[in-house]
Amino acid sequence: MNESLHAYMRVGIIHFMAYPEAGSGNGQIDESLRKVLTDDYFDAVEITWIKDREVRERAKQMIRSAHISVAFGAQPMLLSQKQNVNSLDEGERKKAVDTVKAAIDEACEMGAEGTAFLSGKYEESGKEEAFQALLKSTKEICAYAKSKGNMKIVHEVFDYDIDKASLIGPASLAKRYAEEIKKEYDNFGLMVDLSHIPLLHESIKESLHPIKEHLVHAHMGNCVMKDPSMPAYGDQHPRFGFPDSENDVDELVEYLQALKDMGFLNKEKPPILSFEVKPTAGEDPDVVIAGSKRVLNRAWTLVK
Secondary structure (H helix, E strand, C coil): CCCCCCHHEEEEEEHHHHHHHHCCCCCCHHHHHHHHHHHHHHHHEEECCCCCCCHHHHHHHHHHCCEEEEEECCCCHHHHHCCCCCCCHHHHHHHHHHHHHHHHHHHCCCCCCCCEEECCCCCHHHHHHHHHEEEHHHHHHHHHHCCCCCCCEEECCCCCCCCCCCCCHHHHHHHHHHHHHHHCCEEEEEEECCCCHHHCCHHHHHHHHHHHHHHHEEEECCCCCCCCCCCCCCCCCCCCCCCCCCHHHHHHHHHHHHHCCCCCCCCCCCCEEEECCCCCCCHHHHHHHHHHHHHHHHHHHCCC
16 A cells, blocks of 8 residues: 555554553553553553553543553453453353443543454353353443443453453354444444464454454464464464464455455544564563564555
8 A cells, every 4th residue: 555554543552561560450550551651653552541640641642642542451350350241140240231331431541443352161061051151241341332322342252262262252153242242332343463374274354254243453463373382372362473483474464455455444534453462481561562663664665
């Protein structure tokens, strides 16, 4: 493409993945956040819980000053506490829903336009029951978000049998799920991640086309899945081109092309498309981020 990629997307980065210590909600999160906010390559930043009120206030003020779009991820909150929004144990299900509601509260405080979450693990024998529990939870979450204003609720599609082993899951079930929720709630949509597509045993086309009308947010990254003994195996989001990994420039070109062709990437209302990359042992987060930008820059020149 000869046109700037920023005309078609708001380039974002998942702060708590690029700087993994931020995922715990503790520490001097505002220090690493400042690095993102002072980099004008980024039009959006994705954050998660910040437990210390003073640190959160500093982060909020910086975000306001940076003139940047913000999205909120509840995934670290659910995963770190081993909570499951589709649990068949009603008490556990409610606990997970309350965690997402708390995430919505913080997202509103931080000026985020949307809150993302994920479904939990399931047993194949109780898959339909887990799906019904997920519908129940999601409707409660969407209703709560509606009560807080114009907050979007976004469900991220994960692998179902390798790492996170989430219910949603394959494109066919994601499509059914979104259709059911959107019968009642218009503030709901799906998120895809290039990192997860190989883990789903799907091609880019197989992952994207069934859910294209429900797609509201996207991530780009990489994974390793050839052998469980390999470094960064599973849903660990190593940098593009990591040894024995699945995604680099060519795969990102195919992903971007598909997103553009289906109208997701567009100039009228550019969506957030964020890097989800995490440094592995011994890697510098800032260098990994710089490498990611180079990959996107090169890939965009090859999109038609």
